[in-house]
Amino acid sequence: MALLELKNVSKIYGDLKALNDVSISVEKGEWVAIMGPSGSGKSTMMNIIGCMDKPSVGEVLLDGVDISKEPQKVLTDIRREKIGLIFQQFHMVTYLTAVENVMVSQYYHSMPDEAEALEALDRVGLKERAKHLPGQLSGGEQQRVCVARALINHPELILADEPTGNLDETNENIVLDLFRQLHREGTTLIVVTHDPEVAEAAQRTIVLEHGRVAREIINENFEA
Amino acid sequence: MTKRRMFLRMITASLLRRRSRMLIALLSIAVGATILSGLVTIYIDVPRQMGAQFRSYGANMILLPKEGTHMTAESLQEVLGVIPEAEIVGASPYRYVRLDMPSRQQSFITAGTEFSQVQKTSPYFSVEGAYPEKTREVLVGKEIAETLGIKTGSSIELHYKTSGTAGQGQAADAAAGETLTGSAEGFNKVIVTADLVLDEEGKIASVSVDAASQTPGIGSLVGTDRQFLDQFIGKKLPLSLSNTASGEDAADEDHVVDAVTGATISSQAAVDAMNNAVLSGEAAPVERAEQFTVTGILSTGGEEEGYVYMSLPDLEKLTADNAVDVAELSVTADAEVLEEYCRAVSEANPDVTARLVKRVTRSEASVLGKLQALVFLVTVVVLLLTMICVSTTMLAVVSERRREIGLRKALGAADNSIRKEFLGEGLFLGGLGGLIGAALGFGFAQVVSVNVFGSSISFQPLLLPVTVLVSMVIAAVSCQMPIKRAVAIDPAIVLKGE
Numbered sequence: 001m002a003l004l005e006l007k008n009v010s011k012i013y014g015d016l017k018a019l020n021d022v023s024i025s026v027e028k029g030e031w032v033a034i035m036g037p038s039g040s041g042k043s044t045m046m047n048i049i050g051c052m053d054k055p056s057v058g059e060v061l062l063d064g065v066d067i068s069k070e071p072q073k074v075l076t077d078i079r080r081e082k083i084g085l086i087f088q089q090f091h092m093v094t095y096l097t098a099v100e101n102v103m104v105s106q107y108y109h110s111m112p113d114e115a116e117a118l119e120a121l122d123r124v125g126l127k128e129r130a131k132h133l134p135g136q137l138s139g140g141e142q143q144r145v146c147v148a149r150a151l152i153n154h155p156e157l158i159l160a161d162e163p164t165g166n167l168d169e170t171n172e173n174i175v176l177d178l179f180r181q182l183h184r185e186g187t188t189l190i191v192v193t194h195d196p197e198v199a200e201a202a203q204r205t206i207v208l209e210h211g212r213v214a215r216e217i218i219n220e221n222f223e224a
Numbered sequence: 225m226t227k228r229r230m231f232l233r234m235i236t237a238s239l240l241r242r243r244s245r246m247l248i249a250l251l252s253i254a255v256g257a258t259i260l261s262g263l264v265t266i267y268i269d270v271p272r273q274m275g276a277q278f279r280s281y282g283a284n285m286i287l288l289p290k291e292g293t294h295m296t297a298e299s300l301q302e303v304l305g306v307i308p309e310a311e312i313v314g315a316s317p318y319r320y321v322r323l324d325m326p327s328r329q330q331s332f333i334t335a336g337t338e339f340s341q342v343q344k345t346s347p348y349f350s351v352e353g354a355y356p357e358k359t360r361e362v363l364v365g366k367e368i369a370e371t372l373g374i375k376t377g378s379s380i381e382l383h384y385k386t387s388g389t390a391g392q393g394q395a396a397d398a399a400a401g402e403t404l405t406g407s408a409e410g411f412n413k414v415i416v417t418a419d420l421v422l423d424e425e426g427k428i429a430s431v432s433v434d435a436a437s438q439t440p441g442i443g444s445l446v447g448t449d450r451q452f453l454d455q456f457i458g459k460k461l462p463l464s465l466s467n468t469a470s471g472e473d474a475a476d477e478d479h480v481v482d483a484v485t486g487a488t489i490s491s492q493a494a495v496d497a498m499n500n501a502v503l504s505g506e507a508a509p510v511e512r513a514e515q516f517t518v519t520g521i522l523s524t525g526g527e528e529e530g531y532v533y534m535s536l537p538d539l540e541k542l543t544a545d546n547a548v549d550v551a552e553l554s555v556t557a558d559a560e561v562l563e564e565y566c567r568a569v570s571e572a573n574p575d576v577t578a579r580l581v582k583r584v585t586r587s588e589a590s591v592l593g594k595l596q597a598l599v600f601l602v603t604v605v606v607l608l609l610t611m612i613c614v615s616t617t618m619l620a621v622v623s624e625r626r627r628e629i630g631l632r633k634a635l636g637a638a639d640n641s642i643r644k645e646f647l648g649e650g651l652f653l654g655g656l657g658g659l660i661g662a663a664l665g666f667g668f669a670q671v672v673s674v675n676v677f678g679s680s681i682s683f684q685p686l687l688l689p690v691t692v693l694v695s696m697v698i699a700a701v702s703c704q705m706p707i708k709r710a711v712a713i714d715p716a717i718v719l720k721g722e
């Protein structure tokens with residue numbers, strides 16, 4: 001059964017159809033890349049999948065639940081329980097240390113556990129920087145903290161909106177390696193990217209153009 | 225780590241690591257709390273102090289002689305014996321007399337009193353210069369000083385005059401031991417004079433008559449006839465002759481004498497002269513004068529500024545009596561006990577009436593009422609301003625932290641979590657600000673109290689938790705608008721990279 005299914009989803013802002021009759025489906029454990037030119041509706045789609053926005057038309061089934069019909073409160077619960085988010089601009093709470101930022105995610109999910117948070121930071125290679133504030137970390141390091149934060153609660157689905165957009169080669173590879181690990185652990189990954197290299201790391205690439213699905217590319221060379 | 229510890233860690237980190245904004249909010253709460261606790265301290269403590277001042281230093285009882293009687297310093301002292309000495313803060317006797325200042329053709333009411341007591345019963349007396357300490361020193365009311373240009377150190381001469389209508393008895397007292405001279409028309413309208421001396425009881429002690437002008441051998445006998453003259457000794461004035469007396473006078477042996485046989489007219493003249501001697505002695509206006517040094521100018525804002533004050537003994541020297549018109553008392557006791565003292569005073573001396581002075585208590589109440597209303601108003605205004613300031617600061621904080629709030633929501637924070645976090649920060653700020661404010665407020669109240677009221681303030685232990693609590697409530701209320709804003713923030717802004 002598909003973990004995520006979008007059925008004829010449109011998002012309309014006045015005259016503009018940011019998403020125009022989009023239907024896609026993502027299997028559990030699948031790694032999907034989403035590409036497309038600027039303004040094609042990628043972030044709009046991620047917002048809807050991430051339970052932060054509702055479609056104007058259509059159904060969005062996440063684990064069999066139509067999240068387009070649920071109230072805000074339930075959406076928050078679903079987001080907290082099932083989804084890990086990674087953003088292009090490494091959003092961190094500026095006055096909390098790296099480990100505390102990871103713990104914030106635990107705090108809203110269940111129980112803050114410093115040891116577990118440190119373990120997650122270790123996984124992204126940042127155990128040494130755990131006590132640093134975001135201002136003391138580089139962009140790549142901040143993004144790795146955000147990855148650690150996204151995976152700390154073991155979400156079923158990780159949504160990443162241009163996770164490598166601001167990273168250099170080395171950091172990009174570190175993040176991609178983390179995605180590979182998560183994929184091997186069975187986590188479903190949806191990654192928005194402009195970078196063909198990042199897209200090639202995924203099993204499948206969905207290309208959006210003017211709010212529509214232009215084409216889908218299966219990555220023949222995918223290696224887990 | 226528990227959720228609560230993480231919660232505390234987050235809000236303290238927010239306050240400690242993002243200092244600038246929060247410092248402003250903290251500062252405004254601390255200032256508000258300072259003024260709140262300071263003013264409330266004054267509000268609570270000052271009435272207590274002022275009340276104590278009014279009660280312990282202001283006159284709250286007056287003693288008056290019943291009509292037709294008079295009080296003296298001695299009888300006053302006696303009456304005061306019924307009130308426990310420890311409770312009498314001050315007792316000022318007052319004797320009011322009009323004295324003249326002929327050099328300026330002015331006359332003023334002059335009060336004789338005890339200055340050491342006045343300072344206790346009338347603490348509002350403000351003296352420029354000093355209270356008199358020696359004899360022949362006076363305090364002059366500001367009004368007099370200004371109109372006459374009298375200054376501290378000036379010398380003034382004051383005169384005491386009787387109008388000449390003083391009662392017989394009093395004048396007779398005054399004349400005791402002195403030689404009095406009188407005259408009257410005798411035979412052929414020629415003057416007969418008589419000298420006489422009265423004893424303390426008003427009885428004639430010795431007498432001599434000069435009747436040489438009368439018919440020799442007949443009328444002149446009035447001045448030489450021992451039998452005639454000796455009968456006057458022990459008699460009282462006014463005198464009359466037995467043969468001319470009415471029945472009533474005839475019965476009064478103290479006043480009746482027999483005439484020299486055959487010289488009725490001359491005898492009558494001698495008797496008249498004696499009567500006149502005493503009467504004219506009594507009727508003659510008395511005038512006594514004294515030179516005084518002004519030691520101070522008195523301002524009270526009241527009618528006292530038109531008076532001259534001198535010591536009771538100084539005034540007694542001028543008036544030659546020791547009467548006291550009124551005494552002002554300051555007694556530390558509450559109304560019921562005071563009433564009891566009033567009754568006790570009347571019992572001890574039926575000629576003295578004691579009355580409670582209501583004026584002081586009433587003005588005390590109205591002054592305090594106004595003061596408290598003012599303090600209340602200022603407190604409310606300050607709290608409102610604090611709320612506005614905290615609210616504005618927190619609103620700025622929320623918009624500054626939009627992304628962070630969006631992020632928290634994106635990470636799964638429910639609206640209630642966001643509410644709790646901001647409220648937590650607000651309460652923390654309120655508590656800390658309240659604590660600082662309570663401490664500063666006590667200092668502030670102390671400074672105000674010492675400078676304005678001249679007395680230090682006692683610490684009100686209850687005020688600490690109350691200030692902290694009120695500050696927390698104020699902070700919580702001020703946070704409501706900002707919290708609404710925070711909750712309304714859309715988590716999607718995070719993905720949009722705003």
Ligand SMILES: Nc1ncnc2c1ncn2[C@@H]1O[C@H](COP(=O)(O)OP(=O)(O)OP(=O)(O)O)[C@@H](O)[C@H]1O
Nearest residue numbers: 013016017018036037038039040041042043044045
């Ligand atoms: N809240 C909004 N109100 C109006 N228009 C919006 C809103 N959000 C997005 N849009 C519009 O919808 C379209 C799709 O936007 P979206 O952010 O999904 O693009 P994107 O594919 O993520 O582009 P990029 O690669 O630049 O991030 C854009 O034309 C954008 O202007």
Ligand SMILES: [Mg+2]
Nearest residue numbers: 042043044161
């Ligand atoms: Mg985008």
